[in-house]
Amino acid sequence: MRRIRAAVTTAVLTATLATGCGLGSDGSSGSSDSAASAAATGEVKGKVSLQTWALKPKFTAYVQGVIDGFEQKYPGVEVDWLDQPGDGYSDKVLSQAAAGTLPDVVNLPPDFALPLAKQGLLLDVAKADPKLGEEYVTGGLDAYRFAGLGGTFGYPWYLNTDVNYWNSELLAKYGLDPKKLPTTLDELIAQARTFKEKAGGSAYLMSRKPGLGDLVDAGVKVMAEDGRSFTFNTPEAAAVLDKYRAAFKEGLLPNDVLTDTYAGNSKLFTAGTAAWTTAGANFITTVATDNPTLAPKIVSSPSMGTPPLYVQGVSVPKNTKNPAAAVALARWVTSPENQAAFSRLTSIFPSTKASANDPLFSKSDGSNAGDAKVVAFTSLAKAKMLQPVQVDDAMSTIVKQQFTLAISGDTSSKQALDTAVERCNQLLKG
Amino acid sequence: MTHRRWFTPWLLAGPALIWLAVFNLWPAANTVILSFTNAKPLGGGRFTGLDNYQRAFSDDQLADALLNSVIYLLICLPLLTVLPLLLALLVQRRLPGITFFRTAFYTPVVASAVVVALIWGWALNDRGLINGVLRQTGLADSPVPFLTDRWLLLLSAIALTTWKGLGYYMVIYLSALANVGRELHEAAAVDGAGALRRFLHVTLPGVRPTMVLVSVLISVSSLRVFSELYVLSNGTGGPGGRDMSVVMLIQMYSRGFTGHLGYASALSLLLFLITLGPMLLLTRLNRKAA
Numbered sequence: 001m002r003r004i005r006a007a008v009t010t011a012v013l014t015a016t017l018a019t020g021c022g023l024g025s026d027g028s029s030g031s032s033d034s035a036a037s038a039a040a041t042g043e044v045k046g047k048v049s050l051q052t053w054a055l056k057p058k059f060t061a062y063v064q065g066v067i068d069g070f071e072q073k074y075p076g077v078e079v080d081w082l083d084q085p086g087d088g089y090s091d092k093v094l095s096q097a098a099a100g101t102l103p104d105v106v107n108l109p110p111d112f113a114l115p116l117a118k119q120g121l122l123l124d125v126a127k128a129d130p131k132l133g134e135e136y137v138t139g140g141l142d143a144y145r146f147a148g149l150g151g152t153f154g155y156p157w158y159l160n161t162d163v164n165y166w167n168s169e170l171l172a173k174y175g176l177d178p179k180k181l182p183t184t185l186d187e188l189i190a191q192a193r194t195f196k197e198k199a200g201g202s203a204y205l206m207s208r209k210p211g212l213g214d215l216v217d218a219g220v221k222v223m224a225e226d227g228r229s230f231t232f233n234t235p236e237a238a239a240v241l242d243k244y245r246a247a248f249k250e251g252l253l254p255n256d257v258l259t260d261t262y263a264g265n266s267k268l269f270t271a272g273t274a275a276w277t278t279a280g281a282n283f284i285t286t287v288a289t290d291n292p293t294l295a296p297k298i299v300s301s302p303s304m305g306t307p308p309l310y311v312q313g314v315s316v317p318k319n320t321k322n323p324a325a326a327v328a329l330a331r332w333v334t335s336p337e338n339q340a341a342f343s344r345l346t347s348i349f350p351s352t353k354a355s356a357n358d359p360l361f362s363k364s365d366g367s368n369a370g371d372a373k374v375v376a377f378t379s380l381a382k383a384k385m386l387q388p389v390q391v392d393d394a395m396s397t398i399v400k401q402q403f404t405l406a407i408s409g410d411t412s413s414k415q416a417l418d419t420a421v422e423r424c425n426q427l428l429k430g
Numbered sequence: 431m432t433h434r435r436w437f438t439p440w441l442l443a444g445p446a447l448i449w450l451a452v453f454n455l456w457p458a459a460n461t462v463i464l465s466f467t468n469a470k471p472l473g474g475g476r477f478t479g480l481d482n483y484q485r486a487f488s489d490d491q492l493a494d495a496l497l498n499s500v501i502y503l504l505i506c507l508p509l510l511t512v513l514p515l516l517l518a519l520l521v522q523r524r525l526p527g528i529t530f531f532r533t534a535f536y537t538p539v540v541a542s543a544v545v546v547a548l549i550w551g552w553a554l555n556d557r558g559l560i561n562g563v564l565r566q567t568g569l570a571d572s573p574v575p576f577l578t579d580r581w582l583l584l585l586s587a588i589a590l591t592t593w594k595g596l597g598y599y600m601v602i603y604l605s606a607l608a609n610v611g612r613e614l615h616e617a618a619a620v621d622g623a624g625a626l627r628r629f630l631h632v633t634l635p636g637v638r639p640t641m642v643l644v645s646v647l648i649s650v651s652s653l654r655v656f657s658e659l660y661v662l663s664n665g666t667g668g669p670g671g672r673d674m675s676v677v678m679l680i681q682m683y684s685r686g687f688t689g690h691l692g693y694a695s696a697l698s699l700l701l702f703l704i705t706l707g708p709m710l711l712l713t714r715l716n717r718k719a720a
Contacts, residue, residue, distance in 0.1 A: 090687050094471050115687045119473050201572070255556050255578040258669040273557070393686035401671035408669055426485070427690060430468040 035123050035323045042324030045076035049103035050314075050329060054086035062345055070332045077325055097121055102317040104326035105333065108154060110143040111389045113315050117146055117153040123316040124151030128327045136334075140351035143311040143385055147227025154313035155334040156351035158342060161307045161383045162278040163376050169297045170275040174198035176205075181301045185214075185243060188276075188304065192252040195275065206253050207274035208265035209407055210244055212399060213386035217305030223388045230424045233417035241406040241413035248407045258404050270294065278303065280310070281376035282347030284369040300372035302379050309383035311351070347373050349380055395424045464695035471689050482696035492697065495676045496704070498584055498659075502591070502675070503652040503708070509592050510648045511641060514599035519633070521600070522607050532604075536597035543594065547661030550590050551577065554662070583668045587658040594658075595651075599644050603637060610636035642716040649708035653701065656681070676701045 055063055067079045082103055084092050090112060096102045097116055108116065116122050125144075126132050132141065132152060140156025168178040175198045182188040192205040212222050212232065220237045223230055247253055254273075256264060269277035270290050277283075288295035314333055320326045332338065339350035340358060347369075349361060361377035364370035391399070399420050406416035465482055469475030486492050521532045538546060553559040556573035564570040576586050610633055618628045634641075656677040659667070667674035667682070674682070676697060684694035 094687060097472055112687055115470070115472050121472075255573065255575050258578045259583075259663050259666045264664065392688040394683050394690060397666075397671065397682050400666065404666075405670035405672075410670055430470070430690070430692075 035128075035318050035320065044074045044325045044328045046322050046325055047078045047080060048105065048322050048325040048329050049080040049082060050333070051082045051084060051103040051106040053084055053089050053107045056083040059342075059345065062342060065341075066333055066338050069338075070329055073332070074325070074328065077329075079329065100319060102319075104320045104322055105314050105316055105330045107157070107312065108315045109312055110154070110385070111392075113144060113153050113313070114146050114389045116315070116317075117149055117151070121317055121319070122153040123318045123320070123323065123327075124153060125155060125316060125327065125330070126152040128316075128323070129331065135336075135353060136351050137353055137356075139309050139380075139383060139385070140311055140313070143309070143389075144313055144315075146389065147223075147225065154315040155330045157312045157314055157334050158339060158348040159312075159351050159380060159383075160280045160310040160348055161376050161379050162303050162310075163281060163283070163307075163372050163379065164301045164303060165269065165277050165279060165283055165372070166299050166301065167269065167272065167275040167294065167297055168299050170199075170203055170272070171195075171205075174203070174205075174275075176275075178299055181299075183301075183304055185217075185240070185304065189243065189247050189252065192247065193250065196250070196252050201251065203273050203275060204252070204254050204268070205275045206247060207257060207268045207276070208260070208278070209253075209257050209400075209403055210240055211387070211403070212391065213306075213308050214240055216384075216386045222386075223390065227388070227390055229428065230421045233414070233421040235414075237417050238413040241403060241416065244403075244407045245409060245413065249409065253407075258408055280347065281349075281373045282369075284372055285347065288369075296368065298368055298372075300368065300375050302375055306386065307379040307383040308386045309380070311385070312348075313351075347376070349377055390428060391424070392427070395427055398423045398427075461695045461698050464691050465699050467692045469691045469695075471687065471691060475692065478692065482693045483700075485693065486696055486700060491671060491674060491679060492676070492700075494672050495674045495679050498673060498675055499653045499655070499704075501584060502588055502655055503649055505585075505588050506591055506595075506652045507645060507648050510595050510599055511645050513592070514596050514644070515603045515637065515641070517596060517600045518603035518607055519629075522604060535600055538594045539597040539601075541594075543657035544661055546594055547590060547658050550586070551662050551664075554586055577662055578669060580669055580672045583663060583673045584659075587655070587662050587673070590658045590662070591652070591655065595648070599648075602640060602644060606637040606640035607633070639716065642712055645712050646709050649712065650705055653705050653708070676704075 050067070052063060063081060063083075067081055070079060071077055080103075093102070093106070093108065093112055093116075096106075097119070102116075102121070113122060132155075136156050137159070140159060141152055143156060144152050144154035146153070164181070166178060166181060171178045174195045176191055176195060182191050188206065195203075195205040215232050215237045216222060218236045218240045220232050220234050220240075222232045244253075248257070254268070256268070265274060266277045266279055266283070268274035270287055272291065272294055279286075284295055284298050284300075287298065314330045316323065316326045316330055334351065336350060336352040336354035339352055340355055340360070342348065343350055343355070343358075344360060349355070350358075355361070362374060364374045387396075402411075402416040402420035402423075405411045406413045411419075464475075466477055466479060467475045468478050468481075517535060521528055521535065551558075554576040555561070556575070556578070560576070561570070561573040564574060574582070576582050614632045614636070615628055618632050623631065654677050655675045659673055659675050660678055660681075663673055667678055680694050680697045680701070683690045683697065
């Protein structure tokens with residue numbers, strides 16, 4: 001009996017250790033070159049799969065049209081379209097990557113693409129497609145170029161940025177001129193003071209705490225060039241947090257700012273409790289559904305400082321069985337014509353240089369939503385990815401927590417920044 | 431004559447054993463192994479010895495989370511051990527309409543923890559029902575920061591846990607009270623014992639094993655609290671993340687594409703060991719008292 005028990009124990013331990021539980025070497029040893037050359041020279045035919053993220057049912061007709069166009073252009077190709085639900089997409093991609101079953105073309109934002117690229121799971125599309133730089137905007141391509149990893153690991157698909165939105169009715173009611181909107185943090189704080197004196201806490205102008213993007217605006221370098229350490233614990237960063245701390249102490253921000261999430265600010269704006277928020281180009285359309293009486297009163301203005309750049313893209317797994325068709329499909333989906341058609345359906349912006357002069361984006365239809373779209377499009381020219389893709393969920397939470405401690409006065413700005421940098425660096429090193 | 435083969439019991443127990451091995455033993459063993467690595471969800475990960483544990487012992491956030499858990503335990507344990515018993519004694523009586531009250535007390539148990547926490551969040555926020563009433567009645571000039579002050583947020587979550595748990599433990603006590611012989615109460619009454627004395631000397635000894643069980647359940651759930659703190663703090667863990675529980679901390683480190691599974695596993699193991707403590711203590715106390 002004892003012998004059987006010992007044998008079973010040994011077997012369990014051996015199996016446990018042998019299977020490795022996720023242990024293994026970093027990165028894949030597979031070569032990107034063979035897949036890339038096959039993609040560049042191979043014939044476009046056979047089956048190829050495309051995975052999108054929450055585009056059904058709103059954009060079913062559009063995506064199907066893109067697929068039909070591709071199948072017509074390349075007779076002999078058959079596209080299998082998978083659309084994954086919005087919630088749990090990262091878990092889905094993670095399980096596909098772990099099982100080696102990623103579709104041939106997959107919608108991956110840059111922060112999803114980075115860990116896959118680090119593991120050597122994504123094709124360097126620049127090798128398969130040397131003209132990449134001529135067709136796509138640099139900011140979009142840069143989003144898929146990661147420090148320490150040579151290559152471009154995705155085709156930028158569509159872009160967006162943030163615009164300032166103001167509740168003109170609240171501004172006028174509490175002593176501010178909707179035509180003289182603040183353009184710097186100092187002006188914003190000064191106007192928030194005037195607003196507070198009149199509103200007496202029933203509404204607020206400012207209702208968000210700063211993030212890493214605000215530090216970038218102040219000239220702070222968030223990360224070292226090699227992407228191996230964070231560097232945002234500088235006196236300039238501390239000065240930004242100090243300004244917010246003083247504003248919070250003065251009562252210019254609501255208490256909720258200490259525990260809000262990203263959406264907290266826009267929720268307060270939609271509820272008519274905050275007079276300023278930042279959001280994407282289609283925000284007014286969303287408000288028109290949630291609070292129809294507020295939507296017509298919204299005015300937009302460009303972001304203060306550097307506008308943030310949000311990028312969506314499609315990547316091709318290195319182990320695709322049909323690299324030629326996969327790369328051709330990725331190019332087709334992100335082509336200027338298809339992106340322009342997509343942009344006509346919703347407030348997103350093409351990542352292709354050919355769309356730069358499209359009057360659809362540069363001329364407003366006269367509505368406040370149209371104005372916001374033009375503001376966003378104009379801002380894209382100087383937009384940058386403010387938060388490095390290396391900042392993962394845990395790091396992002398740590399930064400928010402430490403910034404909150406600084407703003408609430410529980411710790412000094414310098415201490416909060418030092419702690420955030422130390423913890424983030426610890427996580428970065430694994 | 432019955433013919434028994436040696437493998438018959440294994441065949442019967444096999445499915446359950448396989449289930450246990452795949453979904454309990456294997457993940458548990460995996461957690462132990464991962465806790466000595468820097469593993470991420472996607473490949474990678476190398477043996478790092480006791481690094482994760484050393485890091486945990488110097489982690490201020492873990493210290494805060496443990497303090498929160500201890501406070502949670504110290505407040506919830508007496509409240510949820512005693513109040514449901516008193517509630518059970520009240521609704522045990524056969525009075526007209528008592529079924530309504532039994533159902534009403536049990537309703538929060540049936541409701542989803544997340545939904546209940548959301549409702550409490552709406553009621554407790556700066557512009558919520560409770561602050562509205564406090565300001566309308568002149569009891570407060572400015573909003574009471576129930577959800578934005580570290581300690582008030584923790585106390586709000588404890589109040590929510592207590593409110594939600596009352597009905598559950600009440601039902602457990604009701605079944606225990608049904609097993610306390612009526613003849614014991616009658617005999618004590620004949621001997622001149624009043625209501626309080628009967629409660630102390632008849633009811634309490636009768637439900638003591640149940641009280642120990644309830645205490646163990648409360649201890650474990652207090653140390654593993656998640657939903658209440660998560661929803662009331664909008665997932666942020668309160669101001670500066672200082673209202674996080676250990677489970678929230680584990681969730682924070684393990685989620686996402688680049689989850690830090692090694693450290694999260696080390697925290698999970700520490701939580702497991704910490705949870706064992708009160709369980710063993712209470713079981714031992716009960717054995718001694720018996």
